[in-house]
Structures are given as structure tokens and as C-alpha cells.
Amino acid sequence: MKSGAFNLVGKSHGLIKLQEHSHLYTSNELVPFPGRVFKIDRTIPYSKKNIKQLGMKKANITTRNFPNP
Known part of the structure; x- marks a missing residue:
């Protein structure tokens, strides 16, 4: 997570991020x-x-950056 290469991984596989600050792709x-x-x-x-x-x-x-009501 510290390398910050999340945008590169998504783009190289033709994926779209679900939200700017998440590391979930679709x-x-x-x-x-x-x-x-x-x-x-x-x-x-x-x-x-x-x-x-x-x-x-x-x-x-299990996820990050998700508000738990």
C-alpha cells in the first residue's frame, strides 16, 4: 500500500476505481x-x-473507507 501504485494497477488492467480514495476496482x-x-x-x-x-x-x-452506520 505504501508504494502508491494503485492507479497504475487499475489502468494497466483496464479497471475503474469505485471511489477515488478506495482501492476497490470494477x-x-x-x-x-x-x-x-x-x-x-x-x-x-x-x-x-x-x-x-x-x-x-x-x-x-471487510473494506476500508466505508462508513459503518
Whole structure:
């Protein structure tokens, strides 16, 4: 993280940053990437109520620069 090469990594793989100060990238196509890759099936508003409605007993949220209400 200290090298600050995040913009270079995204550009070299044709990715778009989700937010200027995050290190999360997105793409419509699956591309080879030197890191963790996730496929998003769907999105829901972030709240305990919505997570409980999914029928999940436990969810781990791991990210940076995300306001936790």
C-alpha cells in the first residue's frame, strides 16, 4: 500500500476505481488481476435489516473507507 501504485494497477488492467480514495476496482468483464477477485451477483442497501432478510446467520464485511452506520 505504501508504494502508491494503485492507479497504475487499475489502468494497466483496464479497471475503474469505485471511489477515488478506495482501492476497490470494477469491470464489466473478468480480467486477470494480481489480487482478490469477486463476482457480484446482486447488491442491497447496507443495513442489519437487509442482511437478516437474506437469511444469513453471519456476514463478514471487510473494506476500508466505508462508513459503518
